[in-house]
Amino acid sequence: MILGCEERNLENQTKLLTVDPDYRILSDEAVLVSGRVLCWNCRAAIEVICLYCQTGFVDGEATLDFSVSNVTAVDESLRLQLARWPNFHPLRGRSGSNAGFANHCPSCDKPQDDFYLHCQPGGIFFSFQDPVAQELRIHALQGLIRCSGDEGFEP
Numbered sequence: 564m565i566l567g568c569e570e571r572n573l574e575n576q577t578k579l580l581t582v583d584p585d586y587r588i589l590s591d592e593a594v595l596v597s598g599r600v601l602c603w604n605c606r607a608a609i610e611v612i613c614l615y616c617q618t619g620f621v622d623g624e625a626t627l628d629f630s631v632s633n634v635t636a637v638d639e640s641l642r643l644q645l646a647r648w649p650n651f652h653p654l655r656g657r658s659g660s661n662a663g664f665a666n667h668c669p670s671c672d673k674p675q676d677d678f679y680l681h682c683q684p685g686g687i688f689f690s691f692q693d694p695v696a697q698e699l700r701i702h703a704l705q706g707l708i709r710c711s712g713d714e715g716f717e718p
């Protein structure tokens with residue numbers, strides 16, 4: 564950044580770095596958290612993942628420690644890193660930019676609704692303080708990632 568710019572210019576520059584018209588959420592300290600649940604449909608033990616940002620920006624606001632559910636869009640960097648989890652992909656049969664991502668059961672292919680994983684007490688990603696959270700594994704993500712979805716905070 565060039566020193567001596569007018570303050571207004573600096574503000575604009577910061578905005579440019581933290582606001583992206585295509586993505587609500589930016590983070591350069593994001594991880595993927597994975598854990599095992601039983602598929603609600605066929606009861607197979609399956610791996611599910613959740614995006615978690617230690618620091619980031621939501622709609623341009625600096626934000627700490629939030630998970631992202633109901634992901635609707637990911638940038639190229641995140642898409643490539645998500646390739647390790649092929650069962651996490653956009654819901655099939657829904658077109659348009661709002662086709663959300665979900666974990667899918669590798670046995671029966673049913674989507675595992677983020678609502679139950681994130682928003683219900685006892686859901687594996689409901690609280691990372693939970694005893695069940697000790698079963699979770701953390702996978703570091705490289706570099707800046709951008710995505711759209713719903714930010715969530717520890718209850």
Ligand SMILES: [Zn+2]
Nearest residue numbers: 602605668671
């Ligand atoms: Zn299943």
